[in-house]
Amino acid sequence: MLFIEAKKEGVYFELPHAYTDHETCCYISISKLLSDANIKAAINQVRTYCFDTGCEHACITNGHEWIFFKTFEKGKKWDKSNAFVIRSLHFFVAEPIRAYNSFSFTSITEKLSLSSLLNASPSSDRPIYFPKDKINSYSHSISANKLAGTLRPIVNYYFGVISDNDTEFMDKCYVSQRDYQQTSDGMRTILHDSLTPYFAEYGVQQLDDTGKGGRIGGRITKNLKHSRRNEVLVLFGGKGSGKSTFLKRLLFHKTPRWLHDHAVIAIVDLLNVPEDRKLIRTHIWTNLVNQLDKDGILSDTRERLIELFKDRFKIASNQELFGLSHESERYNMKLNDLISRWKADHAYCAMCLIKYWEAKGCGAVIVVDNTDQYSSNIQDYCFSSAQEISDMLKCMTIISMREERFYNSKIHGLLDAFQNSGFHISSPRPSEVFRKRLEYTIFLLESPRRRGDRFGEIDSVHAAECTKYLRIILREFGSERSPLGSFLTACAHGDTRLSLDLFRSFVLSGYTNVDEMLASGHWVFQIHQVIKPVMIPTRYFYDEGFSNIPNIYQIRHARNGSHYTALRILRRLAKSTNAVNYSYVPISELLSYFIETFSMPDDFTANVDVLLKHGFVEASNRIDIYTENVDAVKITNYGLYMLKSLFSDMTYLDLVSTDCGLYSELAANSIIEDARIEFGMFMRRERLQRVKIRVERVGNFIEYLAEEESREKQSYSLGMPEEDMFTYKIKRAYEFDKERVLESARKQRH
Numbered sequence: 001m002l003f004i005e006a007k008k009e010g011v012y013f014e015l016p017h018a019y020t021d022h023e024t025c026c027y028i029s030i031s032k033l034l035s036d037a038n039i040k041a042a043i044n045q046v047r048t049y050c051f052d053t054g055c056e057h058a059c060i061t062n063g064h065e066w067i068f069f070k071t072f073e074k075g076k077k078w079d080k081s082n083a084f085v086i087r088s089l090h091f092f093v094a095e096p097i098r099a100y101n102s103f104s105f106t107s108i109t110e111k112l113s114l115s116s117l118l119n120a121s122p123s124s125d126r127p128i129y130f131p132k133d134k135i136n137s138y139s140h141s142i143s144a145n146k147l148a149g150t151l152r153p154i155v156n157y158y159f160g161v162i163s164d165n166d167t168e169f170m171d172k173c174y175v176s177q178r179d180y181q182q183t184s185d186g187m188r189t190i191l192h193d194s195l196t197p198y199f200a201e202y203g204v205q206q207l208d209d210t211g212k213g214g215r216i217g218g219r220i221t222k223n224l225k226h227s228r229r230n231e232v233l234v235l236f237g238g239k240g241s242g243k244s245t246f247l248k249r250l251l252f253h254k255t256p257r258w259l260h261d262h263a264v265i266a267i268v269d270l271l272n273v274p275e276d277r278k279l280i281r282t283h284i285w286t287n288l289v290n291q292l293d294k295d296g297i298l299s300d301t302r303e304r305l306i307e308l309f310k311d312r313f314k315i316a317s318n319q320e321l322f323g324l325s326h327e328s329e330r331y332n333m334k335l336n337d338l339i340s341r342w343k344a345d346h347a348y349c350a351m352c353l354i355k356y357w358e359a360k361g362c363g364a365v366i367v368v369d370n371t372d373q374y375s376s377n378i379q380d381y382c383f384s385s386a387q388e389i390s391d392m393l394k395c396m397t398i399i400s401m402r403e404e405r406f407y408n409s410k411i412h413g414l415l416d417a418f419q420n421s422g423f424h425i426s427s428p429r430p431s432e433v434f435r436k437r438l439e440y441t442i443f444l445l446e447s448p449r450r451r452g453d454r455f456g457e458i459d460s461v462h463a464a465e466c467t468k469y470l471r472i473i474l475r476e477f478g479s480e481r482s483p484l485g486s487f488l489t490a491c492a493h494g495d496t497r498l499s500l501d502l503f504r505s506f507v508l509s510g511y512t513n514v515d516e517m518l519a520s521g522h523w524v525f526q527i528h529q530v531i532k533p534v535m536i537p538t539r540y541f542y543d544e545g546f547s548n549i550p551n552i553y554q555i556r557h558a559r560n561g562s563h564y565t566a567l568r569i570l571r572r573l574a575k576s577t578n579a580v581n582y583s584y585v586p587i588s589e590l591l592s593y594f595i596e597t598f599s600m601p602d603d604f605t606a607n608v609d610v611l612l613k614h615g616f617v618e619a620s621n622r623i624d625i626y627t628e629n630v631d632a633v634k635i636t637n638y639g640l641y642m643l644k645s646l647f648s649d650m651t652y653l654d655l656v657s658t659d660c661g662l663y664s665e666l667a668a669n670s671i672i673e674d675a676r677i678e679f680g681m682f683m684r685r686e687r688l689q690r691v692k693i694r695v696e697r698v699g700n701f702i703e704y705l706a707e708e709e710s711r712e713k714q715s716y717s718l719g720m721p722e723e724d725m726f727t728y729k730i731k732r733a734y735e736f737d738k739e740r741v742l743e744s745a746r747k748q749r750h
Helices: 037-053 096-103 105-109 113-117 148-158 167-173 197-201 214-225 243-253 257-262 277-292 302-308 310-318 329-344 346-359 376-393 403-411 430-446 448-455 460-476 483-492 496-508 514-520 528-535 565-574 587-598 601-614 637-644 650-657 665-683 687-715 726-747
Strands: 002-005 025-029 057-061 066-070 082-086 205-207 231-237 263-269 363-369 396-402 422-425 617-619 632-635
Touching (some): 037 057, 096 105, 105 113, 148 460, 214 257, 214 396, 231 243, 257 263, 310 329, 363 376, 376 396, 430 460, 430 496, 460 514, 483 496, 483 637, 496 528, 565 617, 601 617, 650 687
Parallel strands (some): 205 422
């Protein structure tokens, strides 16, 4: 840092009276300071020195007043920043700790205190307090409900991935309707999980599942009929959209008649194969050979193997075996050794088996599945392997691929050959998935014979209770405005695998009111009875690291962050277009707005990363983390759900309050004490008093959030009306919800 004493340099200044009050220090906009001619001369003088030496920080002083400021800041006009002003030397007496933390030699050289002190926001030097760090019981776990012991194996199977060999399960529960709209309580939003403009530009076709595989099924059949077999098809779909299930149903369970009679199918599943090229290659070719050998030729007689390997046998007869008697031991040992080597050459075996099937009038369709678990480089290797298989075996190869992985492979040129061979599959209708699986599971439970075959020994009383419980839940999915259906659908954002996972957590959670449901036989779920078992199914306190639902209020950047950055991003995107057709907004446009308005580029990128990972926003190229390759984003159904409902829900605020980092030590200590008292009441089963404590804690948390939003409104000159502030809606929702929650607590037993 460079500084000059103005009197010695020939320029003397005094802070104008308008900038002086009883405080010993403050932040003042540099543009305001420059309105004084003497201060402007001194600042310009020291900035010249700093530019010559490459120094970022500077200070001017008249001996008793000190002005510290940044001489330049990347991506921002330097005079739009704030200067830190010490009004008198009494500051070092009145605030010795702050003075030491900011201006001691060690703080400046090792802890970079000046960078923190002179960030554009005055909040940058405030410490952050995390209540959960001082709550001793924070990791306390919650027992599952009383039906969980019976239901756990059932829901794990029937609300998980459909088994390859369970044709009845596939027939009863597969959902082919994939382009859907979802309506949830409090909003009317159409969600089309379909092609983005980015994918359409590259010739990827939307796939409508007609029950016969749609366009991709037609493409496979047509190519086999016309002997156009040397082609790679790519099936795109989001995480958990059902790509594997679709392919297995098309090629194994519901195969079109012509395809069934004229194709041999091999699906190579890489789900449990480690991320190692050698292991992947070995697994692909070993499984490929095993599945192509449907007639068991490789384990048949030597004569049949000789017929399979007749091209190499012919060459060997003229070379290695030439001159040997067919009856001699040497001939037979030599031939056995050659056949063993040919069998060990999996690529050669696969080619021979393909020719064997061609002679029978069948073409081969090879699927390389579940490559999206790997890193980009390994996925590229899998794509190259699929192309190698297609070229070597002269067969059709299908590879499944997550949308967000397309961009990286495309820019590296690996997908140039797939320009017109890409198909996009949308996620199935979530409510239909749950409805079909619940109906099928209830059907099995109600039949004593089927129940025994499928689930083993379950006594009739437990079976009746489980059936009754599942029927109550099933009725929820018959309503478009069901809080359970809306919440699960919004949180999963097209990821059927995740929505099923959340559903399993809900069904088994100790927070689900099983006793009350069974006693009444009917239940109308309230949103607060859904949020808690889904967000923290097995824990007493919420922790973002252990939940599928993120903390929207978390401060993501310690030096210069805000509780409202994520919500501001969502609101900016929601206002970008009309309420039905949400379009993509360039990420550069959003970033510029946050730099110019809040000077929070790092907090912005950290929040966009979280929003992408959890599906609140969607990138045009479907990349699911923040990188420089994210070009444009739009708000999703999940983002709208958060922005319109969840962020102001009292149960959600209650859960995240203990997880949030807070700028106020007083507010943090209050939450810690309330959490301690509440947990004691939980252990003593004092339900009503415990709920009262939680309601009070939420009220205090809201007051803290309101103070922060008001401070930011003033600091950043936001100039918005009160009704546009987030805490305005939060307070209104709180006043409405608190009586409802207390009344619900009074009705429920301890």
